[in-house]
Amino acid sequence: MNEHFMKRAIELAYLGSGFINPDPLSGAVLVKDNIVLGESCYRTFGAASAELEVLSYGLCDLSGAELYLNIEPFGNKAKLTELIRVIKDRKIEKIYIGIEDRNPRKEIHFIEELKHLGISCELGILKDECEEMNEIYSHYIVNKTPYVIVKWAMTLDGKLATKTGDSKWISSEESLRFVHHLRQRVSAILVGENTVRKDDPLLTTRLEGVQISNPIRIIISKYGDIPMEAKVLQVDESTKTWIIASELISKEREESICNLGARILKLKEKNGHIDFNKVMDLLGRLGIDSVYIEGGSAVLGSAFESGCVHKVYTAIAPKIVGGNKAVTPVGGNGIERMNDAIVLKRLSYEIVGPDVIIKGYIY
Ligand SMILES: Nc1nc(O)c(N)c(N[C@@H]2O[C@H](COP(=O)(O)O)[C@@H](O)[C@H]2O)n1
Numbered sequence: 001m002n003e004h005f006m007k008r009a010i011e012l013a014y015l016g017s018g019f020i021n022p023d024p025l026s027g028a029v030l031v032k033d034n035i036v037l038g039e040s041c042y043r044t045f046g047a048a049s050a051e052l053e054v055l056s057y058g059l060c061d062l063s064g065a066e067l068y069l070n071i072e073p074f075g076n077k078a079k080l081t082e083l084i085r086v087i088k089d090r091k092i093e094k095i096y097i098g099i100e101d102r103n104p105r106k107e108i109h110f111i112e113e114l115k116h117l118g119i120s121c122e123l124g125i126l127k128d129e130c131e132e133m134n135e136i137y138s139h140y141i142v143n144k145t146p147y148v149i150v151k152w153a154m155t156l157d158g159k160l161a162t163k164t165g166d167s168k169w170i171s172s173e174e175s176l177r178f179v180h181h182l183r184q185r186v187s188a189i190l191v192g193e194n195t196v197r198k199d200d201p202l203l204t205t206r207l208e209g210v211q212i213s214n215p216i217r218i219i220i221s222k223y224g225d226i227p228m229e230a231k232v233l234q235v236d237e238s239t240k241t242w243i244i245a246s247e248l249i250s251k252e253r254e255e256s257i258c259n260l261g262a263r264i265l266k267l268k269e270k271n272g273h274i275d276f277n278k279v280m281d282l283l284g285r286l287g288i289d290s291v292y293i294e295g296g297s298a299v300l301g302s303a304f305e306s307g308c309v310h311k312v313y314t315a316i317a318p319k320i321v322g323g324n325k326a327v328t329p330v331g332g333n334g335i336e337r338m339n340d341a342i343v344l345k346r347l348s349y350e351i352v353g354p355d356v357i358i359k360g361y362i363y
Pocket of ligand 1 (some may be wrong): 035079152153167169170171172176179191195199200201202203204294295315
């Protein structure tokens with residue numbers, strides 16, 4: 001039964017995806033005598049917490065009730081003190097918490113405070129699910145650099161496109177929908193200028209029947225060498241674009257891109273390249289907690305070589321295109337010995353339509 005209510009808290013928490021970054025996804029379920037009395041989740045950045053909201057429902061007697069939270073409540077001292085006061089006043093008997101808040105600067109240790117008050121607390125129900133849903137928060141709050149997720153779709157023979165560069169579409173409609181759920185979760189989506197030139201992608205989130213939030217579109221383009229009519233340069237309130245360029249970008253290019261509403265972020269070149277770790281440091285400083293890299297091959301090569309990738313998704317479509325010139329997913333210099341290969345950890349597989357989606361972690 002405990003897992004059942006925690007599952008519901010997780011489900012609710014996911015409704016905040018894309019709307020509350022860099023705060024954690026949090027859901028709350030209030031239960032008494034195995035009956036759900038209230039449910040809430042954190043869906044708007046800066047709004048009241050899910051826990052406080054669920055406890056303020058109605059005037060019914062909550063003594064002996066239990067509260068299910070996917071993550072330890074976060075926030076400043078005043079907010080948490082108020083929450084603890086309400087929990088005590090309303091005589092909540094037990095609190096089940098999925099995972100602790102990893103914030104190294106937290107002002108109140110919520111679980112310890114409750115224990116001092118004699119309120120029972122159980123930590124670790126559905127821990128793995130709770131960890132995964134808040135992996136972005138848990139990373140960013142400690143490191144202040146974005147959590148980096150990469151994804152590519154490839155054919156069964158490991159190609160990103162045919163030898164002519166044709167890549168639409170490798171994966172199925174079902175896989176594409178899966179991708180849009182990933183886009184919804186993150187603060188930024190990143191591709192290289194070659195992908196913009198070849199695919200002219202929109203890089204927005206498109207999901208039917210769901211309120212969507214578009215990630216900021218980030219394009220790595222040293223000299224802003226992308227067509228002015230590219231879809232990613234058509235910017236409005238809901239579709240922001242940032243170009244990461246070299247400080248050597250020409251004044252004219254910079255002006256034309258900025259006139260379209262995109263923002264240019266300039267970094268020093270190192271050996272003719274923009275250092276990926278510097279990109280991540282900069283984005284972290286700008287409050288970007290998560291970056292989802294969709295390619296192409298050169299950008300994925302740099303991302304892996306820089307060591308900044310945390311999580312990988314690969315959609316493998318049951319198609320074979322052949323050709324030595326057909327590009328493969330991860331470019332760059334590559335390694336010499338198989339023993340030095342990056343080996344993904346905590347692997348899982350999912351059949352999505354006709355494709356297989358592999359998920360794994362670098363760390
Ligand atoms: N999941 C997936 N399946 C394929 O078959 C693909 N070719 C890609 N490519 C990526 O999706 C981008 C297109 O984005 P929009 O739909 O225009 O927003 C493309 O540029 C690749 O990054 N992905």
